[in-house]
Amino acid sequence: MKKKIAVYKVSFFIILLVALVTALYLGAYDFNHSVFEIVRTYFKTQTHTADSFVLIELRIPRILMAILTGAALSICGTSLQGLFKNPLASPDLIGITSGAVLFAALTIVFGSSVMHLLPPFLRYILLSIMAFIGALLTMWFVYKMATSNGKTHILILLLSGVAITALTGAVTGFLTYISTEEELRNITFWSLGSLAGSNWWKVCLVFIVVALGSIRLLTKGKILNALMLGEKEAAHLGFDIEKTKREIIIIASLMVGCVVAFNGTIGFVGLVVPYILRFVFNSNYNILLPLSMILGAVVLLIADTISRTIVIPAELPIGILTAIMGAPVFISILINYKRKLK
């Protein structure tokens, strides 16, 4: 088994590398020189040519953002699924993403007077903190709704998610109705999702959050494995369940909120990636957590590269692609469920 995991890890990494190199070279803009050469000349001269600008200021931050976002959404999905003991508990389905979107949209519409006063980095921090609060509130609400006597009712969990998403949709719709044009455009972006606005500031901020969050989440494999036995049983094994729950909920909200604040709603990644991995490794979270990060990065990087290149010179919203990839998997989960019910 160990060997098998190592093989998977290595092969995922190789795929990620190949995807990364391909993504570097693909795009609306064709480079005159090799990527290596462009970077070298830039560091020598310290001034941008058109080549180096596209590469260093547009394409590389975007690729890094895709990798970080994919990894973050997947590991959050995996942890939440472990916590709720259900494969359907992904950030977008239970409404956390919508909560983050709502708060981000509110910040943009009502905070615009303050936002303009802030330098970019602080503006980004404010936006992600608000999205985090939104994610945390919905998460808390959904969790309280769905849990009684230490048992989570998956039906209530999903329906609360539906309710939150509907409410968020309504409020966001209302904001679009009352807001002025520039702000409105910012809101429509949330529902489609796009990595086009990535820059180094955003990448830095997301990197810090995702790195710290993932390091914490990666240590939760054992507890999540124990949780599969049931909460009481896990507690008898000596794990502090309540603390773990709080920790996972807060970290996942923070990561999802931060990612959503900059890239809008990118659905299905947190659902599909853990599900595919569970096919291969069953539900061993020690393996699922790290592998889901790598596979999530691969999936989102490929999706983003396709979204950038399929309709050159325009761009397809990435949410469309992840939904096309994700919806069939979602349906297959439902079919599996149905079989189990018989």
Next chain:
Amino acid sequence: MKKILTVLTLALVVASCNKKENTNAITDGPLTETTVIKTDRIISLNGAITETLAALNEAENIVGKDVTSTFPENLMATDLGHVRSITAESILALQPSVVIGTSKDINPNLNDQLKKANISLIMIDQEYSVEGTKNLITSIATKLKKDNYQPLLDNISTKIATVKPFDKKPKILFIYARGAGNLMVAGTGTPLHSMIELAGAENAAAALTDFKPLTPEALLTTNPDVILMFEKGLQSIGGIDGLLKIEGISTTNAGKNKKVVTMDGQFLSGFGPRLGDAVVELHNKIK
């Protein structure tokens, strides 16, 4: 107390940082204006701007355009699609010497990226009025150091001066259609509202602002004498017959008399150098 103080100082620091940025921006302005803008490779991100460029004899220098740039038709430029989905990379791929667009079309992200890429960017505030159109033409021409723009302005003024006021202002309702399920009417603040008023008529939907969904009840209360549409819009709902089938339309004066006027979308709502001609044509069609 300490906390409040820290917060206040932080806010002060932030505010002062920002002030610096602002002053920089102000000093940048005149500098870029004095530098000569090369016009050998132009990207135009607005139909009215493209028309203006063509009227200033710059048509062959346009290398990229957006989806609204439908006139002149024989432009050899790459179509970059809808202005809101255009990315910095596809703009840079055309190696433009200057990008011209309107400030309300271009999203802030793209704006930042282009600025950082050191591309000369001309942003124009487009206003849907005669004055606004003249300003648009004048500012493009002066930015590009062209001095042959006066005839364009005169042409607009003289054409519009020929429009005689109606004895009784007809009530016109503009309907924007993309298929029968998606119908909007144009209220105040839209280019269509200004066009209707310039043509000497009254906007039946003047009680509304911006584009609002069309409802049968609203149709009856506004009761327009003429329905105005884009040519493509009327096609999309199946011509006049399709329009009359829409609930409420046939009970209006316009529906009863089958008084439906169509014009090309960009010509009617573009507010470019052809504004005078468009106003005259609209006026004659609703007579």
